Amino acid sequence: MTDGANTRPARVTAATIAAHTGLSRATVTHVLNGRGTEQRIRRDTQERVIETARLLGYRPNASARALHTGKTGNVALIQSLMGAYLPERLLLGLTEALGENNMYLTLAEVPDSVLDEQSYLPKILREHTADGLIINRIVGIPDTFVEAVNSLNTPVIFLNVNRPSDTVYPDDYNGGKLAANYLVSLGHTRILYVGPTIGTDYHYSQIDRQRGYRDAMKEAGLPTQEFSLPPNPETEEQIRNDSRVPILRSYLEPRLQRPTAIVAYEMAESMAVLHAVNQLQLQMPQDISLVMFHHQMDQRFCVPITTLCNGMQQVGREAVNLLLDKISAPGTSFPSRVVPIELLRGVTCGPPPSLCR
Amino acid sequence: MTDGANTRPARVTAATIAAHTGLSRATVTHVLNGRGTEQRIRRDTQERVIETARLLGYRPNASARALHTGKTGNVALIQSLMGAYLPERLLLGLTEALGENNMYLTLAEVPDSVLDEQSYLPKILREHTADGLIINRIVGIPDTFVEAVNSLNTPVIFLNVNRPSDTVYPDDYNGGKLAANYLVSLGHTRILYVGPTIGTDYHYSQIDRQRGYRDAMKEAGLPTQEFSLPPNPETEEQIRNDSRVPILRSYLEPRLQRPTAIVAYEMAESMAVLHAVNQLQLQMPQDISLVMFHHQMDQRFCVPITTLCNGMQQVGREAVNLLLDKISAPGTSFPSRVVPIELLRGVTCGPPPSLCR
DNA sequence: TTGAAAGCGTTACCAC
DNA sequence: GTGGTAACGCTTTCAA
Numbered sequence: 001m002t003d004g005a006n007t008r009p010a011r012v013t014a015a016t017i018a019a020h021t022g023l024s025r026a027t028v029t030h031v032l033n034g035r036g037t038e039q040r041i042r043r044d045t046q047e048r049v050i051e052t053a054r055l056l057g058y059r060p061n062a063s064a065r066a067l068h069t070g071k072t073g074n075v076a077l078i079q080s081l082m083g084a085y086l087p088e089r090l091l092l093g094l095t096e097a098l099g100e101n102n103m104y105l106t107l108a109e110v111p112d113s114v115l116d117e118q119s120y121l122p123k124i125l126r127e128h129t130a131d132g133l134i135i136n137r138i139v140g141i142p143d144t145f146v147e148a149v150n151s152l153n154t155p156v157i158f159l160n161v162n163r164p165s166d167t168v169y170p171d172d173y174n175g176g177k178l179a180a181n182y183l184v185s186l187g188h189t190r191i192l193y194v195g196p197t198i199g200t201d202y203h204y205s206q207i208d209r210q211r212g213y214r215d216a217m218k219e220a221g222l223p224t225q226e227f228s229l230p231p232n233p234e235t236e237e238q239i240r241n242d243s244r245v246p247i248l249r250s251y252l253e254p255r256l257q258r259p260t261a262i263v264a265y266e267m268a269e270s271m272a273v274l275h276a277v278n279q280l281q282l283q284m285p286q287d288i289s290l291v292m293f294h295h296q297m298d299q300r301f302c303v304p305i306t307t308l309c310n311g312m313q314q315v316g317r318e319a320v321n322l323l324l325d326k327i328s329a330p331g332t333s334f335p336s337r338v339v340p341i342e343l344l345r346g347v348t349c350g351p352p353p354s355l356c357r
Numbered sequence: 358m359t360d361g362a363n364t365r366p367a368r369v370t371a372a373t374i375a376a377h378t379g380l381s382r383a384t385v386t387h388v389l390n391g392r393g394t395e396q397r398i399r400r401d402t403q404e405r406v407i408e409t410a411r412l413l414g415y416r417p418n419a420s421a422r423a424l425h426t427g428k429t430g431n432v433a434l435i436q437s438l439m440g441a442y443l444p445e446r447l448l449l450g451l452t453e454a455l456g457e458n459n460m461y462l463t464l465a466e467v468p469d470s471v472l473d474e475q476s477y478l479p480k481i482l483r484e485h486t487a488d489g490l491i492i493n494r495i496v497g498i499p500d501t502f503v504e505a506v507n508s509l510n511t512p513v514i515f516l517n518v519n520r521p522s523d524t525v526y527p528d529d530y531n532g533g534k535l536a537a538n539y540l541v542s543l544g545h546t547r548i549l550y551v552g553p554t555i556g557t558d559y560h561y562s563q564i565d566r567q568r569g570y571r572d573a574m575k576e577a578g579l580p581t582q583e584f585s586l587p588p589n590p591e592t593e594e595q596i597r598n599d600s601r602v603p604i605l606r607s608y609l610e611p612r613l614q615r616p617t618a619i620v621a622y623e624m625a626e627s628m629a630v631l632h633a634v635n636q637l638q639l640q641m642p643q644d645i646s647l648v649m650f651h652h653q654m655d656q657r658f659c660v661p662i663t664t665l666c667n668g669m670q671q672v673g674r675e676a677v678n679l680l681l682d683k684i685s686a687p688g689t690s691f692p693s694r695v696v697p698i699e700l701l702r703g704v705t706c707g708p709p710p711s712l713c714r
Numbered sequence: 715t716t717g718a719a720a721g722c723g724t725t726a727c728c729a730c
Numbered sequence: 731g732t733g734g735t736a737a738c739g740c741t742t743t744c745a746a
Contacts, residue, residue: 014739025718026717026719029741029742045716061485061738063739064722064738066722068721068739072419074431086445096466102480105464107462109452124461127417128417129461239661240704271658278635281636281638300624347597372723381734396731420723421725423738424737425725485739
């Protein structure tokens with residue numbers, strides 16, 4: 001009486017159901033896995049099994065199944081989470097596509113220190129926890145790390161870096177072209193590219209977006225104009241004397257020769273542009289147009305900025321597809337997949353002022 | 358020769374090592390689990406085992422261990438990823454703290470549709486995949502869902518909602534007080550609170566931050582002034598006629614009675630403030646001060662805005678601790694834990710203009 | 715239609 | 731010091 005109705009048995013397994021129904025474990029799993037009819041198990045038996053499972057609150061044990069099938073049903077996402085690039089859309093794309101394949105995403109943080117230590121592998125790689133690995137945007141991955149990972153028997157793909165194979169990343173080069181072409185198509189001829197100052201450990205997109213812009217301008221027979229935003233100031237002193245917006249402002253100040261449109265590398269540059277534009281009392285898009293690269297149309301800025309969207313959700317989905325391909329053909333190398341960058345129209349672009357007058 | 362050196366055996370298990378070393382599986386696992394000395398296994402035997410494991414590229418099978426121990430070593434994070442609140446700091450806190458306990462975070466996206474359907478549980482909850490569940494910031498969770506989750510035998514905690522028990526969330530009420538008090542301490546007396554328009558499915562922080570502000574102002578004997586930013590415009594028509602910044606500007610326009618400081622609910626409100634301030638050619642912080650709630654000091658805005666940081670990393674860590682407590686004491690209910698909100702000084706605050714003159 | 719049994723890789727208890 | 735052996739929960743093949 002003390003233990004009967006209220007204390008549910010700690011674990012309800014297929015065996016429990018078998019015992020309750022007086023059937024064998026095999027029959028129970030057959031029914032539970034939808035193979036009941038195929039196995040020509042009586043209708044009412046099937047219903048009895050299912051009802052009992054429901055009543056008992058049966059939940060299959062993933063580890064046991066994994067042990068038998070040799071597949072964990074998990075994919076691990078590896079990255080240094082400190083300073084990570086992990087847009088929600090990317091996670092959404094990954095989990096969606098994995099979910100469609102009855103798999104899950106396991107997040108593994110890899111401290112930067114680990115990446116430096118020669119041949120030290122993070123714990124998640126030292127055991128057999130996932131069916132595949134996704135390595136996200138680790139800039140300047142040490143070769144030793146890549147080698148160590150490859151020596152694992154686990155399929156691996158890379159994300160958001162530009163490697164020739166087994167990688168998924170956005171087409172930043174054509175994104176750059178798209179940006180410039182779009183502004184050209186609106187009638188702009190003086191288009192300024194605002195990017196970050198490119199240091200030693202740069203990301204490929206810093207090069208590619210700018211290259212795309214340059215090539216598109218050249219093709220249109222227009223001159224390029226580029227401005228590298230100095231890095232974020234660090235000390236408070238530097239912050240108070242932050243010269244980034246003033247410098248940028250000087251680019252936009254001259255009445256006649258000022259750019260009529262801007263391509264910004266990402267949000268940081270866009271914000272500087274917005275500040276400068278505001279300070280100069282310019283109207284957007286009447287006086288000046290702006291496009292930026294981002295992973296979505298971001299509504300938090302009050303002004304929806306026309307965005308070159310790097311399709312992180314799609315990147316996530318493609319990554320899963322690629323990884324599943326690799327899992328089913330272990331050892332094979334696949335060419336990298338490039339995801340197109342799309343233009344999302346905000347309200348920051350229009351024809352150049354000269355054409356309006 | 359075809360199969361010898363190049364084709365590595367598909368799976369290296371403890372048995373493989375046992376075979377290679379001529380020892381029993383038990384001895385091998387003893388050594389591998391660091392129980393070698395305790396079991397008084399010869400030094401050289403131990404070394405032989407470890408070396409062989411390394412050579413063979415042995416990686417323990419997590420599923421097998423899980424099956425035996427009854428612990429998967431995984432914690433599932435449940436949420437609707439569409440429109441999710443998932444700051445990187447939160448993930449960092451979660452994965453860090455889990456990592457310290459040799460556990461991993463499994464991300465499970467739960468489509469909104471699923472939450473609505475009565476009693477339908479997402480797949481990850483229908484099987485035994487994780488040792489515990491973290492439910493993150495699902496606003497307006499249907500009671501049926503909570504019930505269904507509770508009927509599972511799996512420990513569950515909530516994140517970023519304000520439930521009385523088994524929950525971790527930032528102390529937004531005291532954050533609101535802190536914001537106001539800080540500005541008061543700088544000498545401000547006309548402090549405007551800018552929040553979102555509170556709809557039907559609001560988040561507790563929308564109430565709490567504002568309440569904190571109000572109470573602090575009352576305690577300081579100062580009048581409150583509040584402005585609800587209308588929701589983001591949706592159609593392009595609405596966007597072009599976006600009246601949010603102009604309206605806000607009208608609050609800041611009058612020379613004498615205008616607020617000298619602003620508490621912004623979050624980034625969206627801050628951006629509107631920055632735009633309005635820029636358009637009015639006001640200097641920040643000379644003419645007006647600004648603090649906002651956010652999950653970190655964000656360097657992308659060019660101006661580092663003084664931030665009330667809701668400590669998502671800490672929230673993540675506390676969440677893991679709470680969940681581990683629940684896992685080791687199943688069925689117990691723990692009081693919710695509130696994580697203090699911290700003030701991170703940016704460059705947007707200073708004394709009010711009147712005191713400068 | 716149903717049941718018996720083997721095996722997945724690990725752990726841990728208990729003999730030797 | 732070392733080596734059997736059972737058990738974890740599930741899947742699947744083969745027999746009945």
